[in-house]
Amino acid sequence: MSVVTVRHAAVGYEGREILHDVSLTVEPGDVVAILGANGSGKSTLIRTILRLVPLGRGEIDLFGTAQRKFRDWARVGYVPQRLGAGSGVPATVGEVVASGRLARRGIFRPAGAADKAAVRDALTGVSLLDRVDDPVSTLSGGQQQRTLIARALAGKPDLLVLDEPTAGVDAGSQEAFAAALGRFQLAGGTILLVAHELGPLRPLIDRAVVVHQGRIAFAGLPPEPAGHHAEPDHDHVHPHAVQQQAGICEWAPTDRIAAN
Amino acid sequence: MRRRLLPVLLVLATLAGCGGRAATASGKFEIVTAFYPLQFLSERIGGDVVSVTTLTKPGAEPHDVELTPRQVGDVAKAGLAVYIKGFQPAVDQAIALEAKDRAFNAASVVPLLELGDDDGGGDGEGGGDGEGGDDGDSGGDGEPGHEHEEAAGGEDPHVWLDPVRFATIADRLAERLGQADPAHAAGYTERARGLRAELAALNTEFTDGLKTCQRRELVTSHTAFAYLANRYDLHQVGITGISPEAEPTPQRLAAVAREARATGTTTIYFETLVSPAVAETLAREVGARTAVLDPLEGLVDQKADYFTVMRQNLTALTAGLGCEG
Amino acid sequence: MDLFQYDFMMRALLGALIIGLAAPALGIYLVQRRLSLIGDGIGHVALTGVGVGLLLHQSPVLAAVVVAAIGAVGVELIRERGRTSGDLALALLFYGGIAGGVVLVSLSADASSNSLVQYLFGSLITTSPQDIAVIAVLGVAVLIAMLAFRPALFAISNDEEYAKVSGLPVRALNLLMAVTTAVTVTIAMRTVGLLLISALMVIPVAAAQQVTRGFRTTMAAAMGIGLCAAGAGVVVSAEADTPPGATTVILALAVFVALTVGAVGWRMVRRRSQPPRDVEPPDVVLQEAEVR
Numbered sequence: 001m002s003v004v005t006v007r008h009a010a011v012g013y014e015g016r017e018i019l020h021d022v023s024l025t026v027e028p029g030d031v032v033a034i035l036g037a038n039g040s041g042k043s044t045l046i047r048t049i050l051r052l053v054p055l056g057r058g059e060i061d062l063f064g065t066a067q068r069k070f071r072d073w074a075r076v077g078y079v080p081q082r083l084g085a086g087s088g089v090p091a092t093v094g095e096v097v098a099s100g101r102l103a104r105r106g107i108f109r110p111a112g113a114a115d116k117a118a119v120r121d122a123l124t125g126v127s128l129l130d131r132v133d134d135p136v137s138t139l140s141g142g143q144q145q146r147t148l149i150a151r152a153l154a155g156k157p158d159l160l161v162l163d164e165p166t167a168g169v170d171a172g173s174q175e176a177f178a179a180a181l182g183r184f185q186l187a188g189g190t191i192l193l194v195a196h197e198l199g200p201l202r203p204l205i206d207r208a209v210v211v212h213q214g215r216i217a218f219a220g221l222p223p224e225p226a227g228h229h230a231e232p233d234h235d236h237v238h239p240h241a242v243q244q245q246a247g248i249c250e251w252a253p254t255d256r257i258a259a260n
Numbered sequence: 261m262r263r264r265l266l267p268v269l270l271v272l273a274t275l276a277g278c279g280g281r282a283a284t285a286s287g288k289f290e291i292v293t294a295f296y297p298l299q300f301l302s303e304r305i306g307g308d309v310v311s312v313t314t315l316t317k318p319g320a321e322p323h324d325v326e327l328t329p330r331q332v333g334d335v336a337k338a339g340l341a342v343y344i345k346g347f348q349p350a351v352d353q354a355i356a357l358e359a360k361d362r363a364f365n366a367a368s369v370v371p372l373l374e375l376g377d378d379d380g381g382g383d384g385e386g387g388g389d390g391e392g393g394d395d396g397d398s399g400g401d402g403e404p405g406h407e408h409e410e411a412a413g414g415e416d417p418h419v420w421l422d423p424v425r426f427a428t429i430a431d432r433l434a435e436r437l438g439q440a441d442p443a444h445a446a447g448y449t450e451r452a453r454g455l456r457a458e459l460a461a462l463n464t465e466f467t468d469g470l471k472t473c474q475r476r477e478l479v480t481s482h483t484a485f486a487y488l489a490n491r492y493d494l495h496q497v498g499i500t501g502i503s504p505e506a507e508p509t510p511q512r513l514a515a516v517a518r519e520a521r522a523t524g525t526t527t528i529y530f531e532t533l534v535s536p537a538v539a540e541t542l543a544r545e546v547g548a549r550t551a552v553l554d555p556l557e558g559l560v561d562q563k564a565d566y567f568t569v570m571r572q573n574l575t576a577l578t579a580g581l582g583c584e585g
Numbered sequence: 586m587d588l589f590q591y592d593f594m595m596r597a598l599l600g601a602l603i604i605g606l607a608a609p610a611l612g613i614y615l616v617q618r619r620l621s622l623i624g625d626g627i628g629h630v631a632l633t634g635v636g637v638g639l640l641l642h643q644s645p646v647l648a649a650v651v652v653a654a655i656g657a658v659g660v661e662l663i664r665e666r667g668r669t670s671g672d673l674a675l676a677l678l679f680y681g682g683i684a685g686g687v688v689l690v691s692l693s694a695d696a697s698s699n700s701l702v703q704y705l706f707g708s709l710i711t712t713s714p715q716d717i718a719v720i721a722v723l724g725v726a727v728l729i730a731m732l733a734f735r736p737a738l739f740a741i742s743n744d745e746e747y748a749k750v751s752g753l754p755v756r757a758l759n760l761l762m763a764v765t766t767a768v769t770v771t772i773a774m775r776t777v778g779l780l781l782i783s784a785l786m787v788i789p790v791a792a793a794q795q796v797t798r799g800f801r802t803t804m805a806a807a808m809g810i811g812l813c814a815a816g817a818g819v820v821v822s823a824e825a826d827t828p829p830g831a832t833t834v835i836l837a838l839a840v841f842v843a844l845t846v847g848a849v850g851w852r853m854v855r856r857r858s859q860p861p862r863d864v865e866p867p868d869v870v871l872q873e874a875e876v877r
Contacts, residue, residue, distance in 0.1 A: 050750050073752030080746060089617040089790065091743060092799035099740035103751035107737040107758075135798045151747070321700075507708050510597070510823045514588050535700070537711035541593050544713070 001064040002027050003159050003190045004049055009058035011041075011048045017056070018044045019214045028158075031181075031191040031204050033222060036211035042194050045211060046161055049192075050078055063158070074103035077152030079162040083136065083144050093139070093147050094132040097122055100154035122150040125180045142173025149177050153184065160184060162193040166201065174200045198222065289441045292334050292359075294343035294351045295322040296559045297420035298366060300566045302342055305434050305451050309444045315351055321533045322557045326350055335359050340440050342366065342433065347417040362440070369432040370425040372415040373486050420556060422487035423466065423570070427459040462570055466492055469574050474582030479520050479548075480529040481539050484555035494581075499538055508538060513545075520546045527580030529553035532560045551576045588823040596717050597709045597829060598819045603724035604769075604776050604785060605815025605833070609793075609807035610731040611769050612786030613800075614762060617742040623660065624783035626675045627770045629682030630656035632779055634771075635704050636689030645704070646719075646771060653767035656682070661763040665756070707778035707830035709819070720772045727769050730761065738762070739800055776815070777830035784834040785811060792841035795848040810840055 004026040011019040018041045026032050036042040047053045049060055051067060060067040063075060077100070100122070101115040123129040126146040131139065136147060145165060152160060160181070166174050178200040185191060185204060198205060208222035288311040293299040295316040302312045315331050316322040327335075327350050335341055336358035343351050345365045355363045419425045434452035438445030470492040478489055483498030499516050500508050508516075520528070520542065528548050530539035536550060543550045553576055554560075554569050564572075577583070588594045615623055634652030638645030656678065663674055686701055703711075712720075731738070741748040741755055749755050773782045793806035818833025825832070 052746055052749060071752065073750065076750060078747055078750040080744070083744070088619045088621075089613060089800060089803055090794060090798055091739070095739065095800050096743065099736065099743065099747070100751075102736055102740055102748075102753060107734060107753060111736065133798065155751070507703060507710055507828075509826045509828065510588050510591075510594055510710055511826045513593060513710055514591055517591060535703070537703075537708065537713070540713065541711045545591055545593055 002061070003030070003063060004192065005059075005061040006045075006049065007059045007061075009045075009048060009060060010056045011044055011053055012056050013053075017214065019048070019211075021058075022211070022214070022216055024209060024216065024219075026159075026190060026192055028190055029185070029188060031185055031206045032193070033198060033201070033205045033208045034192070034194045034211060035196075035208055036217075040211045041214045042211040043163060046163060046192060046194055050076070050161060074155055075158040076103075077155055077157030077160045079145075079148045079152045079160065079165060081163045081165075081167060082141075083148065090135040090137065092133050093123070093128060093136055093150075094119060096136050096147055097132075097151045097154050100151035103155050118154045118156065119150075122154040125153060125183065126150045127176050140170065140173075142169040145169050146173055146177055146180075149180060153180070157189070159190045159192065162191070164194055164196060166199050167196060171200075178204065289339045289437075289444070290334075290337065291437075292338040292341045294341075294348055295325075295557060297426070297556055297566060298342045298344070301366075301426075301430055301433055301455075304455050305430060305437065305448050307447060307451055309441075309447065310437075316348075316558060318559055318562060319533070320558055322348055324348075324350075327354055332358060338362065340364055340437065344417050344419070346415070364433060364436050366429045366433070367415070367417055367419055370419055370428050372417075372419065373490060375414050375416050375483075375486075416483075416486045418484045418555065419487055420566075421485060421570075422491045423459040423463040424491065425487060427456045430455050430459070458567065462567060463491075465571070466574055469578050470494065470581070470583055472584050473578070475523060475525060476581065477519070477523040477525055478529065478553075478577070478581070479516065479525050479527070479542070480553060481531060481534065481536075482555075484531070484557070485553065494577075499542060513538075513542060517542060517545050520548065526582075527551050527576075529576070529580065531555050531557075533558055551580055553577070593710060593712070594819075594823060596712045596714065598816065600709060600712050600717055600720050601776050601815040601819045601829065601833065602812060603720055604773050605811040605813075606808050607724045607727045607731075608769055608773055608782075608785040609789040609811040610728055610804065611762075611765055612783075613790045613804050613807055614731070614738055614742045615766070616787055616790045617739075617800075621787045622675055622783060623657075623766065624770060624786045626660070626678035626682070627653050627657050627766050628774070628779040628782040629679045630685075631682070631767070631770055631774060632686030632701065632704060633682050633689065634686075635701060636686040636693075639700060640689045640693040646716075646774070649704075649774065650768060650771045653770055654764050657763035657767040658760060661759050665759070703778075704774055705778050705780050706828065707774070707776050707781070709776050709829045712775060716775065720775065723768050723772050727765055730765055734758065734761070735801075735804070743800075777834060781830060781834050784837060785815070788834070788837040788841055789814065792837065792844050795841070795844040810837065814840060 002025050004024070006022060006024040009019060009022045010017060022041075022045060024032075024045075034042045034045060044053060048055055049062075049067075055067070062070045063072065065072075083096075097119045098111065098115065101111065101118060105112070105115060120129060120132075123132055126149055128143060128146050128150060131143065136144060139147065149162075149165070152162075165177065181191060181201065182204055191204070193201070195201065202222065205222045207220065208218070209216055210218040212218075288309060289306070291302045291306060291310050291312045293302050293312060293314050295314060296318075299312055299314040302310065306312060313334055315327060315335075316325050325348055332354045335354045338359060339362065341355050341359040341363045343355060343363065343365060344367045345352055346367065419429065430452045434448040437448045441448075476494050477497055478485060478494045479497045479499070481498070482500050483496055485494075485496050488494070489496040497516060497519055499513065525546065526548050528539045528543040528546075528550050530536045530550055530552065532552055532554050539550050542548075553573055556566060556569055559565075559569070589598070612621075612624065615621055631649040631653040633656075634649035635645040637643075637652060638648030641648070660674060660678065690701060737748075737753055737758055740751065740753060741758055745755060769786070770779070770782050773785055777785055789807040789811040790803065792810050793803045797803040797806050814837040815833050818836050819829045821827070821836065822829040822832040
């Protein structure tokens with residue numbers, strides 16, 4: 001049974017179709033990166049999988065069940081790009097991570113010892129346990145991202161979905177959650193992430209899917225960046241050419257164009 | 261043809277220029293009155309030859325009536341505007357602007373009581389009896405919600421609740437109507453005389469009915485009954501003061517509760533047009549019952565009139581104050 | 586003079602305490618979603634409900650609850666669709682609500698706009714035993730709902746999308762919040778009146794935030810501040826002979842000012858006596874340039 005199956009999905013907002021005929025399968029244990037330029041539709045794809053955006057045409061299955069019948073959302077952990085907009089009132093790191101346990105225990109039961117232990121484990125995994133009682137607003141961007149990952153991991157999900165986890169995050173934090181994701185995958189978890197550039201996450205990725213103008217342009221081993229892509233300050237904002245296996249920006253799997 | 265037309269036109273113009281003769285389509289003299297008691301007087305004295313309209317609609321609370329443009333127009337067109345100056349600010353303004361020389365102020369023809377002056381004793385000429393009224397009382401300064409407490413110079417406008425003063429007003433109104441509409445002056449005077457006799461009879465009923473009572477304290481929501489209390493030797497204790505909608509402060513309510521307990525009051529009176537919540541709260545506090553005492557500021561039951569309501573008030577008073585006869 | 590020997594004062598105090606406790610319990614979620622003024626908006630809509638009640642000679646308070654609930658649910662559905670911006674929707678509520686109330690009352694035969702005054706400014710002194718029973722039951726219901734569902738309501742107010750992905754019944758809970766807002770507004774109508782309702786919901790939260798760090802502690806502190814301000818408001822108004830509702834709001838503001846000033850002072854003192862916290866490791870480590 002695959003974790004996520006997308007068949008010929010089409011998604012639109014306000015009359016404009018963002019995704020046309022997208023198909024994708026994620027098997028248990030996969031670590032799949034969805035890449036693409038701004039506006040390509042990659043964020044829309046995972047938001048549609050997560051049911052945050054309604055599906056126009058096609059079908060999506062989660063853990064073998066049709067999406068609209070799927071109820072076991074505790075198996076899915078979501079890490080959005082940034083902390084939610086509702087921050088008029090202080091909330092501690094511990095409280096934010098604790099809301100990750102709600103999917104598991106439901107809204108009617110109070111928090112128990114198992115929940116508290118899961119929160120501590122999750123925070124330890126991202127090296128933030130010492131900040132558990134601090135207000136989230138006093139953390140750096142990278143630490144806040146780590147908090148969001150801990151929140152998703154606290155629910156002990158089987159699938160982790162991350163939306164641009166490394167965007168604007170310091171190198172230390174990126175290392176920390178590359179490590180956390182690695183542990184998650186070793187324990188049998190499946191990861192689906194949207195990224196602009198892979199950075200320290202690169203070694204984890206099994207498969208890359210490139211979305212271009214609302215369609216899958218490439219699916220396979222993650223391409224090595226070459227040419228000016230390889231420079232550390234490369235911003236990766238230009239569109240990729242529409243290619244099949246032959247790859248991105250005219251490189252061949254075994255070739256390496258000398259960096260200029 | 262033109263030779264006959266001109267004199268006709270001149271006559272018509274002269275007639276139209278005659279002051280104070282406003283004719284409706286039916287030819288009747290138009291009177292605009294501010295609220296019910298004045299409407300009652302005008303209808304009784306005017307009889308069939310006048311057309312009476314009222315600015316306060318039935319069932320509405322008159323203290324803060326707002327006039328629609330059409331109503332202001334009625335004031336402007338009226339032959340006579342009958343009002344009590346200082347009771348309804350909106351009406352005062354409209355009359356000052358539109359009908360200054362065609363207005364009859366009922367409060368100007370009888371002696372008035374100062375606010376707070378309601379202790380017993382005869383006629384109570386306006387101004388001090390030397391007793392400043394009841395303790396911690398009505399109309400006071402610094403109480404919330406008192407926009408209408410002064411008739412000119414702190415005087416109480418509720419004159420119509422004293423049948424004797426009301427009769428005097430009726431006489432003066434008949435005179436004024438006679439001046440404005442001389443053709444029917446005799447009828448006005450005659451009808452006023454009849455009204456005076458009825459009011460005299462009412463006065464006798466009240467005097468006899470309230471002569472011997474176990475209690476003379478009249479505890480009421482707002483202090484509308486000073487003239488009644490003054491005429492028949494009762495002692496008015498108002499909870500909120502002269503304006504009926506204000507909620508009393510805790511200290512005020514407590515003070516009235518103490519006085520009510522001290523005097524053994526069994527009945528707290530409230531009026532028909534406002535919420536009884538204040539009276540009920542006080543009644544619950546002191547273990548009294550509530551009863552309606554209608555200040556005749558508006559008529560709730562359209563089949564009744566001034567006399568029926570005043571007699572209902574008398575019944576309520578004799579019951580609540582423990583009077584014989 | 587001991588005013589509290591009188592039953593009406595005890596009822597006033599009890600009503601104020603219940604509302605002082607329940608209003609911030611709801612208000613903290615409104616503040617968290619940056620919807621602090623929604624209490625005012627619903628309050629103004631409740632005025633239309635009062636107008637309906639007075640026009641039809643039914644209980645104005647019951648009519649206010651019904652109309653306020655409809656308004657609150659309507660606001661929630663509009664917000665969900667994201668069509669109208671928040672402050673525009675609020676403007677529609679505010680002005681439509683008051684105007685509706687005044688027009689309806691003018692159509693009524695035996696009420697004038699002055700009848701609305703007690704609803705605008707509160708009428709705590711004339712609370713009857715039946716009124717107190719209703720306030721108690723509804724107040725306790727609001728408290729139970731806000732406390733029992735706190736983890737879920739926190740999750741939704743903190744990050745609504747995450748809550749959706751977690752499978753929480755987001756829409757149902759949002760509608761619960763809307764109805765709770767309408768109920769709280771209507772029972773608070775008696776203490777501080779519709780014009781000042783948001784004050785009781787929001788000011789204790791704002792005050793608590795000055796000194797607390799997390800959500801649970803803020804909620805507890807806000808409820809405590811609300812309770813004390815409401816109780817003190819009634820006591821002070823009895824002594825000073827001022828209206829209890831407005832006095833409560835002034836006291837709540839005083840607490841806010843005191844805590845803000847106190848917190849600033851405390852932070853200044855601590856900064857002087859403590860070393861700075863560890864800073865994030867920088868991405869780029871600066872090295873001494875070699876001097877050639």
